[in-house]
Amino acid sequence: MVVMGQVHAVERRFWAQETSTDWWDCTVLQLWDDQQWLQNFRICKGTFMELCELLSPALKRQNTKMRAALTVEKRMAIALWKLETPDSYRSVADQFGVGKSTVGAVVMQVAKAITELLVPRVVTLGNLQVIVDGFAAMGFPNCGGAIDGTHIPILAPDHQASEYINRKGYFSIVLQALVDHKGCFTNMNVGWLGKVHDTRIFRNSGLFQLLQQGTFFPDQKITVGDVEMPIVILGDPAYPLMPWLIKPYTGSLDSSQDLFNYRLSKCRMVVECAFGRLKARWRSLLTRLDLSETNIPIIITACCALHNICESKGETFMAGWEVEANHLATGYVQPDIRAITRVQQGALRIREALKTSFMNGQDAV
Numbered sequence: 496m497v498v499m500g501q502v503h504a505v506e507r508r509f510w511a512q513e514t515s516t517d518w519w520d521c522t523v524l525q526l527w528d529d530q531q532w533l534q535n536f537r538i539c540k541g542t543f544m545e546l547c548e549l550l551s552p553a554l555k556r557q558n559t560k561m562r563a564a565l566t567v568e569k570r571m572a573i574a575l576w577k578l579e580t581p582d583s584y585r586s587v588a589d590q591f592g593v594g595k596s597t598v599g600a601v602v603m604q605v606a607k608a609i610t611e612l613l614v615p616r617v618v619t620l621g622n623l624q625v626i627v628d629g630f631a632a633m634g635f636p637n638c639g640g641a642i643d644g645t646h647i648p649i650l651a652p653d654h655q656a657s658e659y660i661n662r663k664g665y666f667s668i669v670l671q672a673l674v675d676h677k678g679c680f681t682n683m684n685v686g687w688l689g690k691v692h693d694t695r696i697f698r699n700s701g702l703f704q705l706l707q708q709g710t711f712f713p714d715q716k717i718t719v720g721d722v723e724m725p726i727v728i729l730g731d732p733a734y735p736l737m738p739w740l741i742k743p744y745t746g747s748l749d750s751s752q753d754l755f756n757y758r759l760s761k762c763r764m765v766v767e768c769a770f771g772r773l774k775a776r777w778r779s780l781l782t783r784l785d786l787s788e789t790n791i792p793i794i795i796t797a798c799c800a801l802h803n804i805c806e807s808k809g810e811t812f813m814a815g816w817e818v819e820a821n822h823l824a825t826g827y828v829q830p831d832i833r834a835i836t837r838v839q840q841g842a843l844r845i846r847e848a849l850k851t852s853f854m855n856g857q858d859a860v
Contacts, residue, residue: 516592518591519591524568535576535579536576537575538810539811542804542808542810543571543575549613550567550605551567553611553612554567554570571605573597573598573601580778584599613800614799618681618799618800619681620675626639627639627715634761635729636717636719637716638726640675641673641674641730642697643693643770644693644697645669646667646668646827648665649666649783649784657690661690662830665827668788669686669689669691669693669696670684670799672770672799673766675765677765678765680803683799685796686792692733693733694733694734694835697735709725719845720848720852722844722847724845724848724849730742732835736842737839738839741842751850751853754853755850772806773798774824775817775820776816777801777802780798
């Protein structure tokens with residue numbers, strides 16, 4: 496054409512592989528009932544649509560000449576599917592008719608949107624008096640929460656891999672959480688390496704600083720016997736005994752100490768149950784997260800926020816989820832607790848006063 500002196504403008508075209516979206520567009524959105532939504536996305540359709548609306552400002556994308564952008568609803572669905580299942584990125588990509596790299600990008604987009612927009616709204620202390628009354632009804636007075644840590648398995652990191660190996664021998668990142676009487680997270684610390692002891696994580700957390708300064712809870716004391724007791728949190732033997740952190744007795748116990756430990760354990764179990772429900776809903780936390788060390792805390796934080804939303808809305812926790820979770824978790828047993836023996840004298844007096852009041856059946860005032 497050039498030789499002949501004729502040059503014709505040719506429209507430039509881009510090629511993109513066409514994938515089927517019928518399953519999502521025609522089946523899931525149009526035909527699935529709430530039972531199917533719960534089973535596959537861990538939330539009912541109404542809550543799903545509410546989340547889409549809340550996250551739309553961060554997730555909405557413009558169409559381009561090359562292709563139509565994924566809708567907010569489809570982005571949300573891809574992310575929830577990947578979080579709730581141990582399926583591979585390829586499997587999720589095939590399920591939704593998108594590319595494998597798209598799944599990875601979408602999951603992080605949604606997780607970051609949840610972390611930025613929802614975490615400040617849903618991971619909060621809320622109504623403290625309701626929490627205190629809730630723990631009191633369970634048997635422990637003036638309690639504002641229960642604290643614990645849990646290990647999330649990950650693939651071997653590229654850097655400092657040995658620092659991520661916990662006492663059970665697998666690579667992990669630690670989630671420290673404070674929960675209320677209903678098992679909702681009120682404070683989180685995510686990202687410490689699996690080798691680090693719970694106490695070190697706690698002492699370096701913002702929560703510790705606030706509790707030590709007396710600014711996390713209001714100055715609301717009660718009298719137990721002749722001892723003043725502030726609002727406290729409950730921990731296991733791995734935590735230090737402090738005037739505002741009560742933990743169980745260890746070693747050979749008498750009947751009064753045994754009763755005290757029973758009352759404390761009954762209330763502290765809410766945090767263990769919260770971790771169990773968190774991982775049963777979002778099963779990706781039970782197998783080795785295939786993400787960078789930077790992105791893993793974002794995913795964990797997003798799952799915690801979703802947990803709170805599910806719990807606060809009374810979303811159904813289906814029979815069988817815990818069984819599935821226990822099966823997946825068999826290869827990643829939580830590390831043993833190493834008890835801390837250092838205590839503060841004031842904390843000992845509070846614990847002793849509580850022990851006596853429990854044994855005598857006396858109410859704190």
